[in-house]
Amino acid sequence: MRMEDVARKGPPADLRAWLAYLAERGKLAIAREGVALADELAAIAKRLERDSAVLFPRPDGHAIPVVANLFAGRDWVAESIGVTEDQLLPQLLAAASHPLPTHEVASGPVQEVVHEDIDLLRQLPVPKHNERDSGPYITAGLLIARNPKTGVQNVSIHRCQISGKNRIGVLLLPRHTFSYYRLAEELGQALEIAIVIGAHPALLLASQAIAALDEDEMAIAGALLGEPVDVVKCRTNSVRVPAHAEIVIEGRILQGVREPEGPFGEFPQYYGPRANREVIEVDAITHRKAPIFHTIVGGGFEHLILGGVPREATLLQHLRRSFPGVIDVRLTRGGTCRYHLAIKIDKANDGEPKNVMMCAFGAHYDIKQVIVVDKDVDISSCEEIEWAVATRFQADRDLMVVSGALGSKLDPTTDNGISAKMGLDATAPVSAPELAFKRIRVKGEEEVDLATALQADPSAAVARLLAGARA
Known part of the structure; x- marks a missing residue:
């Protein structure tokens, strides 16, 4: 499929449609069955990170496949929302300026299967990525939290360490999820959350926008898609999650509880240290009948691209105001x-x-x-x-x-x-003489047609030149 076809047809409908699109273009590799979840899966993904997405069937024998490398470049990011690369930042800016509120539905594929007896590592294929990581981590999960006073939701990505059958250690930096957590603590409550795994690429992009507190990133995602995101209420709490996602972990960030988390390989290509951090207690897992688990290798190329492009859009908007x-x-x-x-x-x-x-x-x-x-x-x-x-x-x-x-x-x-x-x-001084900072150029370079300017058989031409020199 050509780039102009992407712009005409619009973005893919969900994660599965994006994977099908990549497969059509020869950009989806399929690993052999049974790749180890610890280290080996991440090693293969890392080798392919600038070239191809990769799907891992039956990793460690687990029935749920894992996918990595959804973004291997800025052009992939643009294609995932149905635009050309030069339209990428303007499209993200327009979506942030004109969000589309979510549309709540009664049910969705993400709740086809429900688990209430929780064993995270048995029920989900969670990989271990970098060498010194403290264990398996959910790295591509959209953590959705509700403001405990207003009900407005926030979407962000946090590193989530599997700490027990139903416990997850989570790093909360001083951003919006942490603000909601502090509000919940003031009210003497745990903070209801959901972790969404296997979402549409637009939701991943929107989660990284530098939005204001109480601006729902799912509404930004809706604007990127050109239609509201269908959401469904969680089974065990009040959080609304994308109805067409693959997997949802429902739970609560416990009030006043801290447990060891880390180390973990982060985007600076160093390890985030081990420390006592907030804890999620899991109440339920829901998923499609045959779900796909998305993972991001910590500090890898997908990690950088996903974090960088949406931030560029909001930084550009911020700077242009002044x-x-x-x-x-x-x-x-x-x-x-x-x-x-x-x-x-x-x-x-x-x-x-x-x-x-x-x-x-x-x-x-x-x-x-x-x-x-x-x-x-x-x-x-x-x-x-x-x-x-x-x-x-x-x-x-x-x-x-x-x-x-x-x-x-x-x-x-x-x-x-x-x-x-x-x-x-x-930058060059405004008053500099014209030629002082004038970039040199060779006249006509842009118009050269190499197909006509060069001989088709260079070896034959060289042979003739050498024969002429010997004569």
Whole structure:
């Protein structure tokens, strides 16, 4: 299927439709049966992470197959929501600005099978990913929580360690789920939650948007899909979950309970440390009759892409509110798609890049380094960004450092999350002479047709040249 066909037909209907689409394009590998859930599954997925999704039938003999590598590039992310790559960030921005509230239905495929006698590792094929991970982890589960006062839901992804037959250790960073948990504690309650595994790619993307508290990410997903997400009420609590997902774990984050969790391989490609963290007690598992379990290798390419692209959209929106000259943004892969941000601007005034940097640092605490470049720089190319720094940046004039700011607690260089921020103005001065920063180009390069410009049989041509030289 061609990219223009994707844009015409729209996004796939669910995870299964996305996998069928990948299979049609030769982008879905099928592993041999019986791959080990500990280490081996992740090792195979990691080898294929930039090329192919991979489905694992009967891992360790388990009846439920596992799939990994749903996103192997930005183009895959775009295709999953039925747009071209250049439409990706505008589409995400439009969805965040015009969300479609969910549509509640009485029943759905995700509740075809119900388990109330819980044994997580017997009932679900949960892999262990990185070498020093403390055990099996649910890594691609959408954790849905309800504001205990308003009922508004939040969707996010958290690392979830299987700690017992019906217990899950969960890392709650100081974001929206943690805010709901604190509200529940103030009310003397556990926080009702659900973990959704095997959701439509649009739901995964929406879960990573930098939305405001009490903005339901499932409504953003609905806008990406062009229709509201059908949701069904959980069997044991009040959380609403996508009716066409594969698997749902229903439970509660217990009030005042902390148990050891970690280490776990995280997106910076280091291990998040072991510590006492919040605990989920599982009350039920529901799933389709023949479900598919989605996993994300911690710190792998899918992890980075999934976290990076939706954040780019919300960062672009945030920056454009104050700086209409901002053209595009990119969270670079080398910066773990979280810490390093490149910003392309149509610069109108000297000094403007430093204001843009400060706005970016305020947009999300994870951002550690910002490089601002001119509109002639391709920010999808790390080589181009480095070229801009090499030729348009002077440290004594264009460097900005902010110390003692809040950063990511997963960055091992921080002091419990207290971090320095660095900004680099790699733009040319507005008043510079025309040729001082004019990029060189060879006239006619773009018009060259290599099919007609080059000989079809180079070896024969070389042989003739050598024969002529000997004569």
